Amino acid sequence: MSINLNVNSKSHEIDVAPGESLLKALRAEGYYGVKQGCDTGECGACTVLVDNRPVNACVYLTRQAEGKEIETIEASGEHPEQGWKLTEGLHPLQQAFVAGGAIQCGFCTPGMILAAKDLLTRNPNPSEAEVREGISGVLCRCTGYVKPVQAILHAAAVLRGEAEPGEMITPDDIDALFISLPESPAQETSEETQTSVQVLPKVLIAPQTKNWKHVGQPEQKVDAVKLVQGKPAFAADFEIRGMLIAKVLKSPLAHARIKHIDVSEARELPGVAAVLTHKDIPRVVYSTAGQSHPIPGPLDSFSLDNKVRFVGDRVALVAAENSEIADQALKLIKVEYEELPSLVDSRLALDNEALLHDQPEYVDFAESDASRNLAARLHIDIGDVDQGFEAADHIFEHEYSVPKVQQAAIEPHVVITYWDEDDRLVIRTSTQVPFHVRRILAPVLQLPLKRIRVVKPRIGGGFGGKQEVLIEDVAAHLTIAAGRPVIFEFTRQEEFVAARPRHPMHIKMKTGVKEDGTITANEMYCLADTGAYGSHALTVTGNTGAKAMAIYVGDGEYRQNPNIRFVADIVYTNTTPSGAFRGYGVPQGFWAVERHMERIARELELDPIEFRMKNALREGELQPFSTAWSEGREPVPETIETNGLEECVRQGRAAIGWDQKFGIEGWHQVSGKPTLRKGIGISLAMHGTAIPYLDMGAASIKMNDDGSFNLMVGATDLGTGSDTVLAQMAAEVLGVPLEDLIVYSSDTDFTPFDKGAYASSTTYISGAAVVGAAQKVADRLTYRAALILNERGDGPEVNPSEIRLADRRATTQDGRFVTLEEIGQHALHQGEQEQIMAVDSYVSPVAPPPFAAQFAEVTVDIETGQVVVDKLVMAVDAGIIINPVTAGGQIEGGMTQALGYAVCEEMIYDDKGVLREQNLRDYHIFQANEMPQMETIFVETFEPSHPFGVKAVAEIPTDAVAPAVANAIMDACGADLNVIPATPERIWKSLKESAELK
Amino acid sequence: MKPFEHHSPNSLEQAFDLITQDDNNSYYYAGGTDINLQLKSGILAAESLISLKNLSELKGIEYKENNGLKLGALTTLRELQRTKTIYNHYPALSQAAGLMASEQIRSFATLGGNLCNAAPSADLAPPLIALGAIATISSKFGEHKVPIEDFFLGPGETVLEEGEILMQITVPPPNGETLFIKHTPRMFMDISVVCIAIRLLMNNGICNEIRIALGAVAPVPLRAVNAEAELAAQPFSSNNISRAAQIAAEECSPINDIRGTAAYRRRMIEVLVRRGLSSLNENYSKV
Numbered sequence A: 001m002s003i004n005l006n007v008n009s010k011s012h013e014i015d016v017a018p019g020e021s022l023l024k025a026l027r028a029e030g031y032y033g034v035k036q037g038c039d040t041g042e043c044g045a046c047t048v049l050v051d052n053r054p055v056n057a058c059v060y061l062t063r064q065a066e067g068k069e070i071e072t073i074e075a076s077g078e079h080p081e082q083g084w085k086l087t088e089g090l091h092p093l094q095q096a097f098v099a100g101g102a103i104q105c106g107f108c109t110p111g112m113i114l115a116a117k118d119l120l121t122r123n124p125n126p127s128e129a130e131v132r133e134g135i136s137g138v139l140c141r142c143t144g145y146v147k148p149v150q151a152i153l154h155a156a157a158v159l160r161g162e163a164e165p166g167e168m169i170t171p172d173d174i175d176a177l178f179i180s181l182p183e184s185p186a187q188e189t190s191e192e193t194q195t196s197v198q199v200l201p202k203v204l205i206a207p208q209t210k211n212w213k214h215v216g217q218p219e220q221k222v223d224a225v226k227l228v229q230g231k232p233a234f235a236a237d238f239e240i241r242g243m244l245i246a247k248v249l250k251s252p253l254a255h256a257r258i259k260h261i262d263v264s265e266a267r268e269l270p271g272v273a274a275v276l277t278h279k280d281i282p283r284v285v286y287s288t289a290g291q292s293h294p295i296p297g298p299l300d301s302f303s304l305d306n307k308v309r310f311v312g313d314r315v316a317l318v319a320a321e322n323s324e325i326a327d328q329a330l331k332l333i334k335v336e337y338e339e340l341p342s343l344v345d346s347r348l349a350l351d352n353e354a355l356l357h358d359q360p361e362y363v364d365f366a367e368s369d370a371s372r373n374l375a376a377r378l379h380i381d382i383g384d385v386d387q388g389f390e391a392a393d394h395i396f397e398h399e400y401s402v403p404k405v406q407q408a409a410i411e412p413h414v415v416i417t418y419w420d421e422d423d424r425l426v427i428r429t430s431t432q433v434p435f436h437v438r439r440i441l442a443p444v445l446q447l448p449l450k451r452i453r454v455v456k457p458r459i460g461g462g463f464g465g466k467q468e469v470l471i472e473d474v475a476a477h478l479t480i481a482a483g484r485p486v487i488f489e490f491t492r493q494e495e496f497v498a499a500r501p502r503h504p505m506h507i508k509m510k511t512g513v514k515e516d517g518t519i520t521a522n523e524m525y526c527l528a529d530t531g532a533y534g535s536h537a538l539t540v541t542g543n544t545g546a547k548a549m550a551i552y553v554g555d556g557e558y559r560q561n562p563n564i565r566f567v568a569d570i571v572y573t574n575t576t577p578s579g580a581f582r583g584y585g586v587p588q589g590f591w592a593v594e595r596h597m598e599r600i601a602r603e604l605e606l607d608p609i610e611f612r613m614k615n616a617l618r619e620g621e622l623q624p625f626s627t628a629w630s631e632g633r634e635p636v637p638e639t640i641e642t643n644g645l646e647e648c649v650r651q652g653r654a655a656i657g658w659d660q661k662f663g664i665e666g667w668h669q670v671s672g673k674p675t676l677r678k679g680i681g682i683s684l685a686m687h688g689t690a691i692p693y694l695d696m697g698a699a700s701i702k703m704n705d706d707g708s709f710n711l712m713v714g715a716t717d718l719g720t721g722s723d724t725v726l727a728q729m730a731a732e733v734l735g736v737p738l739e740d741l742i743v744y745s746s747d748t749d750f751t752p753f754d755k756g757a758y759a760s761s762t763t764y765i766s767g768a769a770v771v772g773a774a775q776k777v778a779d780r781l782t783y784r785a786a787l788i789l790n791e792r793g794d795g796p797e798v799n800p801s802e803i804r805l806a807d808r809r810a811t812t813q814d815g816r817f818v819t820l821e822e823i824g825q826h827a828l829h830q831g832e833q834e835q836i837m838a839v840d841s842y843v844s845p846v847a848p849p850p851f852a853a854q855f856a857e858v859t860v861d862i863e864t865g866q867v868v869v870d871k872l873v874m875a876v877d878a879g880i881i882i883n884p885v886t887a888g889g890q891i892e893g894g895m896t897q898a899l900g901y902a903v904c905e906e907m908i909y910d911d912k913g914v915l916r917e918q919n920l921r922d923y924h925i926f927q928a929n930e931m932p933q934m935e936t937i938f939v940e941t942f943e944p945s946h947p948f949g950v951k952a953v954a955e956i957p958t959d960a961v962a963p964a965v966a967n968a969i970m971d972a973c974g975a976d977l978n979v980i981p982a983t984p985e986r987i988w989k990s991l992k993e994s995a996e997l998k
Numbered sequence B: 001m002k003p004f005e006h007h008s009p010n011s012l013e014q015a016f017d018l019i020t021q022d023d024n025n026s027y028y029y030a031g032g033t034d035i036n037l038q039l040k041s042g043i044l045a046a047e048s049l050i051s052l053k054n055l056s057e058l059k060g061i062e063y064k065e066n067n068g069l070k071l072g073a074l075t076t077l078r079e080l081q082r083t084k085t086i087y088n089h090y091p092a093l094s095q096a097a098g099l100m101a102s103e104q105i106r107s108f109a110t111l112g113g114n115l116c117n118a119a120p121s122a123d124l125a126p127p128l129i130a131l132g133a134i135a136t137i138s139s140k141f142g143e144h145k146v147p148i149e150d151f152f153l154g155p156g157e158t159v160l161e162e163g164e165i166l167m168q169i170t171v172p173p174p175n176g177e178t179l180f181i182k183h184t185p186r187m188f189m190d191i192s193v194v195c196i197a198i199r200l201l202m203n204n205g206i207c208n209e210i211r212i213a214l215g216a217v218a219p220v221p222l223r224a225v226n227a228e229a230e231l232a233a234q235p236f237s238s239n240n241i242s243r244a245a246q247i248a249a250e251e252c253s254p255i256n257d258i259r260g261t262a263a264y265r266r267r268m269i270e271v272l273v274r275r276g277l278s279s280l281n282e283n284y285s286k287v
């Protein structure tokens, strides 16, 4: 059926099936700015304007749009200079999003801008609350909404003629950034402070950074301009002739053997190009974890197996001409299962009659034992724990639990595979680990590694979920089978049932404490649930101990000789396999440790902050776990060189007004609201930076004729801004503005190796590689500058070592200079010709921990159990901050994810192994209009192991929000939670039970 | 998903004919937000979709002081939320609409669709029940009216027969104070754990008329008639307010589901009804 569609004032005659959504129709017409994040009306990524009203194109039938005017992001504005053609440039909203750092991955950006357009048409002068309401239907998993809201407020002012587009961050703001904070406690903040446009976090600046021009500056993200236009930059925004759609037949049972599988009817269905079962492809055992070689975990997975181990496990793969045919083909596959006993509760996993991995190909790692459902086991003893307990006056023992939660990146996993003209397999995929994908898939596909090319385009958020070789093999097998390009895209439901969420855990804490609050011994037992497969099983859980149990070493003699024990069993269950999720085991650990510390402090009537600081790790001390564990490799003792924890506590405490609130008579009450109680809580956190002696990053820099440079990195920017901060470091060394660096990441054919985006390591590891490469190029630049100057002979002979690079020039001490453009042309065309280009690599011998103090303020309704988190303050020592806007965005976004962990996100399985939350309505992630006020403070320290003194920033914000919120809830109403999320019903129950006890 | 047909009839007659001609795999739709998801998930297998969007009889918002409010079934949630007259005279209705879904869904999801879809948690039902609203239903064979409180038969089931169309909702002139409270785990774009709507008319400190409607706590949106009886013709006190709230909690029959256990829902009904009654009572004592 052919209809007429008006899109951006252009008329399209299109063929559309009666039930086709507008989303599908628009993307088919090349409007790739319309994104798909759920296809069920929940995420808002597909927002377009229909007759000037925002609608979710995915639940809007194309036929409904007949005769209406549709507007997509493509109509909003474009790059101002296009060769000889000048355009009106970007829309003020787009300009503000770029300038204000409102874009991280950019996947939600088109939807947000269109929702904001609708708002500003209705209401040119909105309040902050109205802006939040206006964009509340567009979910963003990256930003925490702080910067998008500020960008919209700013754009509104521009459109009213009250501000200039360029004023989003002014030089004054930047100056203000670099002053010390007032030391006196903050005044009670009024609601009004929220509405001001304040893009930059506070930074307590380190003195080493004084003369830097690019590092430390709030530079605009290098990829922002393309993302704000909704350019086809993501993996699915790609057209290639004859592409097939892949779908996977998923297991309805939690545990079963496939007795018979008959695909003959499916294969015969017209339009089906390939159907594959375990019988059709080689049986290669591997691990889907995207980690360096050799993978520190068991090998227990197959692309397709004769057994299914969770509801949603793969049974068969189909490639067809379109998704309807693929769906039909799935229905035609006949499977006879032999149902096996299944296992959902991790507490029953060890030696259960349900045995998940009985296949002979299973390869153990370290202490895994498939015959007992044990994917990994850890036992780390530091000092003499038993003696420590004997020395204690009090022993505290409690149990804690954390649920499985989903990364919920708004862009689902998506991959396109095709054979190129050299018969090499190209894999264009939404991955955090392109090089690991290539290495891991080569044996699985039985292709030599050199015949695989992995391309990582822009990624719509990953948060660890894309540190997994999760979907690439599906498309690749089908491309091999059908000889045609294949796209495979997870549905939102598949994201929930079949991706790799955070490990749920049951944790037992036992702590010995002296009367004066000295911790004498600390013990954690952790039962972690890796689900059906053991990817990341050992390393995630190892981190739970290695970070969360490292922070409290004890005081006095215990500082040198802490007593710490960490024991963990990581078990298989018939549920969705767990994997990597930002924080990587550490949020689980801090939930238990920090709830436990709060209870101890309260029971011993110690000040919760003093008690923590008395026992916390300090500068110059050993990271205790560095003596005992290193992700399954040989440990190397490591001293903490920088630790800003004390200053973090001081700043955070002032910013939240701790001293005016904590323990203050009457503060808990809310006047006129007898059922409300206010509370305040703290949690400390520490993380790691990269994996020492293992993970390598490399970068190459190539100079062009005009003095610009190509910076090529294998590091994978997935929205975090790593391309930008890496370019800032190169710019600092090369003395050029950021715009002279053309950043490209990442492509296994064209960029040097990088382990990928995980372990909070890109700025640190890949950054050091960039600095190394830039230094080598800089050496060539100064050499050639001296060459040119000395050829010119208009002054005394210069030596390269006397030449400095800045402002696109190589300048001598007496002020003579050569421009970089001259150098570029000279090198390529004139004398002693060479391509100026360098590559460098970096592996770190240390993993310097960032530290943080997290504060939360909440209001609890003691009748309904409803918690409103009013404010989150996080003061972070992440070393030197390369870019305060992008780093601030990391903290805001990370805290927001962690807030979901604290109060509303969880995945629950019924006893048949069926997941309860399979969409973004049942699984709720925070919207713009539910957010607390958030404040970020950076306390800089200069980490000596890195050329620019950086430590990690990306993961630590996920570590401590949940315990800080729960500690605040306890402060508010006494509800003492062992389990998150703190749903209204849980709090209500806890209050009811304690009332019944009394 | 089966391939199907799509029709956009321009007159009611055509619309009626399309359903009776076809078998029972033909469906009317308005905004399509509910039906679209049902089609995608395979819950619904439709051969033919019939858009109601061109039917002028289903459009329009009209308020008259003596007759009250007439709302075409195609009225969008956005219109309910943002139309000044509705907001001024029936704040509970407009608040309920504003708390539903998201801006982008409210742009095209309709009043008629929310009622006809008949989810136990349909947020517009409690305020319309409390307001005493009446549905006008038409078919080939004529027109009839049904009070909204009798409109629902069970989850997904209404009094609508095959081929009937919900035309219009009429709401009597405002009479007394109204209020809507929605309790969700989070605040927004969240299906109600429970929601309540109350309309109260007090004369000289005596409860003259009271209607308490409850959502998401029974197979259908419910009127708490026993709780109403407890309060009828009486002055309010904290005692009878609490009693009425308890009675309301006993009157409903909530289930355990993803959004809450039955026990929690029951207690939340008690809390919300108590709060709602107290706050309406305070409004009266202020004047």
Ligand SMILES: Cc1cc2nc3c(=O)[nH]c(=O)nc-3n(C[C@H](O)[C@H](O)[C@H](O)COP(=O)(O)OP(=O)(O)OC[C@H]3O[C@@H](n4cnc5c(N)ncnc54)[C@H](O)[C@@H]3O)c2cc1C
Binding pocket: A040, A041, A042, A059, A921, B027, B028, B029, B030, B031, B032, B033, B034, B035, B036, B052, B058, B073, B074, B077, B099, B100, B101, B102, B105, B108, B109, B110, B111, B112, B113, B114, B115, B116, B117, B121, B122, B123, B124, B160, B164, B165, B166, B167, B189, B190, B191, B192
């Ligand atoms: C993301 C999301 C969030 C949501 N949040 C909420 C929420 O918070 N609260 C809530 O209550 N609902 C919510 N909904 C549900 C939905 O948006 C509403 O129920 C909406 O009002 C339905 O209207 P519609 O016009 O889109 O219905 P449609 O899908 O067009 O129709 C729904 C049903 O009603 C029938 N129908 C529609 N109009 C008529 C008519 N005039 N005569 C006869 N039959 C008719 C159709 O045949 C169909 O069976 C949400 C939906 C989504 C996608």
Ligand code: FES
Binding pocket: A035, A036, A037, A038, A039, A040, A041, A042, A043, A044, A045, A046, A047, A056, A057, A058, A059
């Ligand atoms: S893709 Fe349409 S709302 Fe998510």
Ligand code: FES
Binding pocket: A102, A103, A104, A105, A106, A107, A108, A109, A139, A140, A141, A142, A143, A410, A460, A461, A719
């Ligand atoms: S920037 Fe919003 S989802 Fe990534």
